[in-house]
Amino acid sequence: MAATIDFDTTSLATASWEAIRDLFALDPTTTHLNTGTIGAMPHDVVETYVRVTREWAGSLANIYPPSLYPEYRAQIARDFGVDQDELVICHNATEGISRIIAGLDLGPDDAVLTTSHECFSVLSNFNLAHNRFGVRVDLVTLPSGPNVTTEEIVAAFEAALTPRTKVMAFAATTLYTGTRMPIRALCDLAQRHGVITIADAALLPGMAEVNLRELGLDFLAGSGSKFQCGPLGTGLLYVRNKVFPEHNPLPLPRFWPVISTWYPLVGDMPKRTTTSVETCNMGDYLQSAGSASIGRAAALAKACELWNRIGRRRIEERALELGWHAKRRVVELFGESALYSPLHDTRLHSPVVAFKPFRAPEDAWNINKVMAFVDRLEAEHRIWIRWVEFEVPGSPHMHYAARVCTHLFNEHDEIDRALKVMARLADEMS
Secondary structure, X not given: OOOOOOOOOOOOOOOOHHHHHOOEOOOOOOEEOOOOOOOOOEHHHHHHHHHHHHHHOOOOOOOOOHHHOHHHHHHHHHHOOOOHHHEXXXXXXXXXXXXXXXXXXXXXXXEEEEEOOOOHHHHHXXXXXXXXXOOEEEEEOOOOOOOOOHHHHHHHHHHHOXXXXXXXXXXXXXXXXOOEOOHHHHHHHHHHOOOEEEEEEOXXXXXXXXXXXXXXXXXXXXXXXXXXXOXXXXXXXXXXXXXXXXXXXXXXXXXXXXXXXXXXXOOOOOOXXXXXXXXXXXXXXXXXXXXXXXXXXXXXXXXXXXXXXXXHHHHHHHHHHHHHHHHHHHHHHXXXXXXXXXXXXXXXXXXXXXXXXXXXXXXXXXXXXXXHHHHHHHHHHOEEOEEEEEEOOOOOOEEEEEEEEOOOOOOHHHHHHHHHHHHHHHHHHO
């Protein structure tokens, strides 16, 4: 369906959500409640990708200078409160996390502290560091459910810190329970102990208006194709490259720019700065990795431009409000005890909602039943969600849940209809 909004003449900052929905290349026969896996690209983003790719197809132009994406990176960096020298357009959050972990100076005397609720890309790369360099990996199992609190999460990390802890890694929003982690509080804790911080923020770009520098993080990797609704194969990598004591007073950690054609052929890189003035463009070192897709980067920049025109704060408020709506309907239809996501501590709320669809307690660890539930929703009702698996403190079983993600293109009525279908299907399968 063609977009009904004229991008050149309409103020998207005041356009109705119904009109904004028409901007997206959504399948009208499907209820898309799985943005945590993949977003829906706006028509203009698709057109930008196709147009720029065609312009470069068979071109005799030098591909390497534009592959550094200097203008796109500068534009997107401003959106997230940082500078071009600190931002990289990578292929996805998994690649970003891999490059962060591989680039750190870690050895057998070091420990990393993370959680069992992290994405496989985080846990697998830390296990690689363990097997390769002898790094110890300490895991915290996060609390879950409607009553979890910010203080409980921070206390769990604080109790697990040891003199060997060199790195703390956590999700910005957990992909399993949709807990919006208290990033600033965790960074404050880490800074008091001289610990490096990494955030797996696959679900952050496009979901929230955020200033990465003010969060106090050392490193962050995010997706461009989930809540930011850019093309597949795009992500954002943030590497703190200057010292702003009001946000993070710790020295910049030793970091190796893994996958780089610009790393010196002889000698070392410039010493890292101790001030708010950069001594080298770490973003360029990381971005310089041979030829790259100009079309994908242009389309991601277009998605970010569109978000700015709608208003990032406005989008965040919309996504969160729809998430609250979904949580209220889950409580009405399945009961508050069905929620794995936070409910009462609003600081932890996100538009990602995980819940138990079945009444019998033992069904919470029946992977086949939850998989069949999600498959039938898609096959029989064209409702697209996801099932997730995670540990629960005190439980001997892995738990499996249904996960719903709301975003700016969703509507209250479709959320209501979808959850009512889920309730009927869960009753039928019980």
